[in-house]
Amino acid sequence: MDEAMEKRLPKPEELNAMTKESLAAAFAGESQAAEKYLVWADQADEEGYPNVAKLFRAISFAETRHARNHLRVMGGIGSTADNLAAAFGGESFEVDEMYPAYHGIAKLQGNNQAVRSINYALKSEVDHKGQYTDAREQVLAGKDIADQPVSVCLVCGHTVIGDVPDKCPYCAAGKELYRSF
Amino acid sequence: MAEPFKNTPPAPEAKGDMTAANIAAALAGESQASQKYLAFADVADAEGYPNVARLFRAVAYAESTHARNHLSVLGGIGTTAENLKAAWGGETFEIDEMYPAYDAVAKLQENESAQVSIRYALKAEMDHQGIYDTTLKGVEGEKDLDTTPVYVCPVCGHTVVGDKAPAYCTQCGTTSEFFKEF
Numbered sequence: 001m002d003e004a005m006e007k008r009l010p011k012p013e014e015l016n017a018m019t020k021e022s023l024a025a026a027f028a029g030e031s032q033a034a035e036k037y038l039v040w041a042d043q044a045d046e047e048g049y050p051n052v053a054k055l056f057r058a059i060s061f062a063e064t065r066h067a068r069n070h071l072r073v074m075g076g077i078g079s080t081a082d083n084l085a086a087a088f089g090g091e092s093f094e095v096d097e098m099y100p101a102y103h104g105i106a107k108l109q110g111n112n113q114a115v116r117s118i119n120y121a122l123k124s125e126v127d128h129k130g131q132y133t134d135a136r137e138q139v140l141a142g143k144d145i146a147d148q149p150v151s152v153c154l155v156c157g158h159t160v161i162g163d164v165p166d167k168c169p170y171c172a173a174g175k176e177l178y179r180s181f
Numbered sequence: 182m183a184e185p186f187k188n189t190p191p192a193p194e195a196k197g198d199m200t201a202a203n204i205a206a207a208l209a210g211e212s213q214a215s216q217k218y219l220a221f222a223d224v225a226d227a228e229g230y231p232n233v234a235r236l237f238r239a240v241a242y243a244e245s246t247h248a249r250n251h252l253s254v255l256g257g258i259g260t261t262a263e264n265l266k267a268a269w270g271g272e273t274f275e276i277d278e279m280y281p282a283y284d285a286v287a288k289l290q291e292n293e294s295a296q297v298s299i300r301y302a303l304k305a306e307m308d309h310q311g312i313y314d315t316t317l318k319g320v321e322g323e324k325d326l327d328t329t330p331v332y333v334c335p336v337c338g339h340t341v342v343g344d345k346a347p348a349y350c351t352q353c354g355t356t357s358e359f360f361k362e363f
Contacts, residue, residue: 008336008353010297016290022283023295026302029279031212033271035248036257040264047261051326052316055342056268058331058363059309062338066302067216069337073294076217080228083221087237090214098210102203109197114204117191117254121211121247128240135233145232150239155190156250157243161236181239 012075020074027070034063084136091129095122120156123170127159151178190249193256201255208251215244265317272310276303301337304352308340332360 015023041056071077078086099122106114135145151164156171164178196204222237252258259267280303287295316326332346333339337353346360 002359005336005355005359008355010294010301013292013294015292015295019283019287019290019292019295022286023298026279026283026299027216028209028213029271029275030302031216032209032248033268034216035208035212035245036252036264036271037268038245039249039252039258040261040268043258043264044261049261049320049325051328052261052265052320054363055312055316055326055331056264058333058361059268059312059340061361061363062305062309062333062340064216064219065333065335065338066298066305067213068220069298069301071217071220073298077220077224080221080225080230080233083217083224083237084233087214087218087221087240090210090217094210098207102200102207105197105203106200109200111194111196111200113191113194113254114196114200117204117247117250118207120191120250121207124243124247128243131236131240135236139230139233144230145236147232150236152239152243152246154246157246159240159243179242181235181242 010069010073012073012077015074023070023074027067027074027076030063030067030070034060034067037063081136081139084132084139088129088132088136091125091132094125095129099125120170124153124157124159131159131161149180151180153177154179190253193254196254204251204254208248208255208257211244211248211251215241215248218244262317262320265313265320269310269313269317272306272313275306276310280306301353305334305338305340312340312342331363333363335359335361 037056037060041053044053044056099118103115103118103122106118138145148162150159150161152159153168153171153173154177155173156168158168158170164175166175218237218241222234225234225237280299284296284299284303287299319326329342329344332341332343334350334353334355336355337350339350339352341347346357348357
C-alpha cells in the first residue's frame with residue numbers, strides 16, 4: 001500500500017476489553033452492510049436502476065474500508081502465513097461445529113430452504129479448508145501457490161483451483177455460472 | 182431432494198426461531214470471513230504472493246455467495262425501495278446509537294486508534310444516510326439516480342457523489358488520486 005495512505009490508517013493498538021468488544025461488533029456490522037449492499041445492487045440492476053446499483057456498490061466499498069480499519073486496530077491482520085492459519089481456523093470451526101449444528105436444528109424444524117443454504121456453505125467451506133492448508137504449506141516454505149485460475153460457483157460458492165467442472169458438484173449449476181479469479 | 186438443486190438462491194421461508202437466529206449468525210460469520218479474506222489478499226500481494234492473493238479474493242467471493250443465500254432465506258432481499266429504506270435504517274442506527282456509544286467507550290478507555298477507526302466510519306455513515314435518503318425519494322417516484330460518478334476514499338470511506346473526487350479527503354486528508362471511482 002502507498003505510504004501516504006498507510007500513515008492515515010488507524011494502527012493496531014492494545015485495546016481495553018470493552019473497546020475491543022465494541023470494535024468487534026462494529027466489524028460485524030460493517031461486514032454485513034457491505035454484503036447486503038452488494039446483493040441490493042444486483043436487485044437494483046434487475047429493476048432497471050443501474051445508477052442506484054452503482055451507488056450500492058460504491059457504499060459497499062466504503063463499508064469494506066471501515067471493516068478493514070476496525071480489523072486492523074484489533075490486530076486481526078497479520079503476515080500471510082498467520083492469515084492463512086486464521087482463515088483455516090475459521091473454516092474448520094464452520095465445518096466441524098457451526099454448520100453441522102445449524103444443519104441439525106434446521107432439519108429438526110423442517111426449514112428446507114435454510115437446510116439448503118447451510119449445505120451450500122458447508123460443502124464449500126470444506127473446499128476452502130483444504131485450499132488454505134495447501135497454501136499455508138507453500139507460504140511457510142517461502143513459495144507462492146501455482147499460477148492457476150480459482151473459480152467460484154455463483155450459486156453455492158463451490159471453489160475449485162484449475163479446470164471448471166461442466167456442472168457444479170454441489171448445486172448442479174452449469175459451467176457458465178462460475179466466476180474465475 | 183432433487184428439487185432444491187436449482188440454479189437459484191434458497192428462497193425465503195417461515196422459520197423456527199432457532200433456525201432464524203442461526204441463519205442470522207451464519208450471515209454475520211460469512212460477511213466477516215469475506216471482509217477478512219479481502220484484507221488478507223492485500224497483505225499477500227504486498228508480501229509477493231499474488232496467487233495466494235487471488236485465492237483469498239476467490240474465497241471471499243464464495244463467502245459472499247453464502248451471505249447472499251442466507252440473506253435470501255431470511256427474507257432480507259426486497260424491492261429497491263425497500264432495500265434503500267433498510268440501508269437508511271442501518272446507517273441511522275450506526276450514526277445515532279452505535280458509533281457514538283462505541284466512541285464514548287473508546288474515549289473513556291483512551292484507545293486512540295479505535296477512536297480514529299470509529300470516527301472515520303461515523304463520518305462516512307453520515308454521507309451514506311444523506312445519499313440514501315435522496316436516492317429513496319427518486320426511486321419512490323420510479324426515477325433512477327443520474328449517471329454522476331460516486332467517489333470513495335480508500336482510507337476512511339468518505340463517499341461523494343460528484344463529477345470529480347475532492348482534492349483532499351475532508352475527513353482524513355487522503356489526496357484525490359487514491360479515491361476509487363464507481
